[in-house]
Amino acid sequence: MLGNLGLIAGVTLLIYLALRGINIFIAALVCALVVALTNGMLISQTFLEFFPFGPLGAFTFAGKFFLLFLCGAIFGKVMATSQAAKSIALSITRALGVRHTLLVGMVVCALLTYGGVVVFVVVFTMYPLGITLMREANLPKRLWAAATSVGAGTFTMTALPGTPSIHNVISASSLGTDLFAGGWIGIFAALLMAGLGMWYVESQWKRAQARGEGFVENAQDRRMEQLIGDPNDAPVWWMALIPMVVVLGSIMLPRAILGMADWSESDGIVARVLLFSASQPIIWPSISLILGSLTCVVLFPALRRKAAQAFGQGADDSIMPLLNTAAVIGFGGVVTQTAGFAQFADWILNVDLPPLLSVFASVSVVSAIVGSSSGGLQIFMQSLGPHYIEMGVDPEILHRIAAIAAGGLDSLPHCGAVIATFMIMGITHKEAYRDIFVVTVAVPVIACLASIALLMSLGMGMVS
Template identity: 35%
Template sequence: MFIEVLAILVSLGLLMFFAYRGFPVIVFAPIFTLLAVVLSGHALLPSYTETFMTNAANYVKSFFPVFLLGAVFGKVMEISGAAASIAHSIVKALGSKRAILSVVLACAILTYGGVSLFVVAFAVYPFAAAIFREANIPKRLIPGTIALGAFTFTMDALPGTPQIQNIIPTSYFGTDAYAAPVVGIIGSIMVFTAGMLWLEYRRKQAAVAGEGYGEGHTNEPEVNQDEKYPNIWLSVLPLILVLVFNYLLSRGFLNVSSWYDPEMLKQTFKIANVKTVASTWALIVALTIGILAALLINPKQVKNKLAAGFTAAAMGALLAIFNTASEVGFGNVVKTLPGFKIIQDSILGASNHPLVSEALAVNVLAGITGSASGGMSIALEVMGKQYLQLAQSAGISPELLHRIASMASGGMDTLPHNGAVITLLAITGLTHRQSYKDIFAITVAKTLSVFILAFAVSIF
């Protein structure tokens, strides 16, 4: 059995190494999947065509609409000027004395409203650079500040967030985007507080050392103070519409679960439990409404950039979904191999409580793959049913499984090889050596908060 376990660990290690070096996961996930299959003595081609490809395709079928519409919504918010208007207004209102807080809030509002993380980073960075320069705060703190606002509590902890990390668990646990709201809000407060304390500590530390914004930076943006942005209230409207309609369609009087006859869904579309798809349906409708509203904010400007914007959004969505789907295919092949039972028993045996065990599994896999959605998808594909059974036997709500899995996915995923981290550093013109320390501190705070909540819930 040692060889079978080693086959899986070697394949995972190689996948992580190649992802870290910037090689495409779409290409190398199936290669290392088949390496694990060969080393385990299993059938090569059937494992690829019938297990890897089938599960990857199922993932695309389930989540591509969310990836695509989320990317389009973010792009339309960007080209209409709405995202920049929101960031500019918040930064201007709070001023340079609260530079860090203003950037965190700008990122948080955009992310919670459904704008993709990458668009948020692009939209907020110019204003973050301007206000950090005015406040004489080191530029190297900008990535950590953006990461706190966009990559943590609004991505997966706050109930109702339309980010994919909060939608994936719904298909495994039959929950919706508002699962375990109290735990999510408490977790959000913990992460926000710890993150702000760390960033303010770092700011004061730099001030004592006489370090300012610095000179000779690359990728320095120029913010035109005379530039006209769309009205702030019009700019915020699409975000509000996404949140409101997502709630109404998930838990309100427009609940999408009641739109169709359950027997018809079962007979015609093979949907045994509408709850497994209702959250995706709700978000599809909500994002569509948000896109239409965003298009109307600045129609003249949008019209000239619409074709290029839609193309960029579609390409980004395709890359993101197929990267994640490849990781899901990898996980589904791995769980069929003989060595996986030992690994599975080790993870499940790490704690006799399903929430703690789930947090560990999701965190480890998110860290290895460098992807919150990819790591969580692998963990839930492989062990989601067992966690659900364990939770039900222990009287634990599936909503808690959802929230802990979602929050855990945004823990150790931001290791150095994470795509969002690499992109954020590229946008800001900084390096891992300059800024990763602060991103890692935020990552540690996020990870610890998940385990604190999981242990706390397990006690009570």
């Protein structure tokens, strides 16, 4: 009884501390201590084994995915430094116009994140540009936050096949699938998320206009607007897209070629490269991101002069997101050692639910506990994923449904990405969280459940 109360207290405290802005490393360690003390766990074992180096240890995760975080952050940095990301944003803004400000925000963020630019870079890049659009359109800031979250933090993160996102890579590396697993159901879910999300923010804008709510400038906006620079310094839009095409093309092309013939018996260098790309869900996307970064250096002379600096800053930028995610996974690694978690796992695996609904429930609960979709997905894949494979769930369907489910209840108020977005935009949970909840929690949950319903209606998801 005390152990279960300690689990609840640890999770509740983690949410509270995150909302209070307490450093996530400190919060995760304090909450792990609460769980350990109330569950009779050895302190030395908790902090020297379970938290750092266990199967779900913080540094176990950080070591495995360090290269991907590093390469993704470097690519995001060179796209920002070369102003290629700004060029893409400005071009879409000119094409769609101020009247479609919300659509501009969603489309640009979706394009950049699907192309391999990390979420925090996208939000930081888009917000200074968004200030001008919001001012001209008299758009409430909370709705810009919601629209950009639809593009950067939902379907491109978890649903669309082929993306080098950490969620796609976690599923592929855990299940032995590839980045395109469950592609068609992912596209279905992505269309639902984009459609419902944009319907919501557009309808809320109409209501805001009717009651006279509009853009309210603050000191943060004036500081961020200074980062825009001269639009004439940005490269032309079609050239700015080339690095992203290189990233996605180098991921997709080997898959397309492998599908044309059986290369398993071939011994040439092309065959070895193709087979390597299919068997390395962490290494290959990392290589693709570096190829995109080098393409930026070749194409943009302004970047060439400070390429080493940009690569170095990108490497520095990778550390905090990696360690933040690792910290919540380390907390989860302690939680999974408790009797209460074992009881939950036993219950969820034996409850009278269709397997895919059971997957949805278990991933959602774990992601909600740690406030991180990637953290929740990693914990699920390590602790519960193998059981669903043994039950006969198709690995490709499990890959996609688990990834989509992880992107729902992760975005509760203590989610690091939500907190960072509000800090960048200078707004509070009270002002904007309701809209964020709808587009990043409610809509992804609806899309995931609709995808499961479609799969069940077609008799899919289980190995025949």
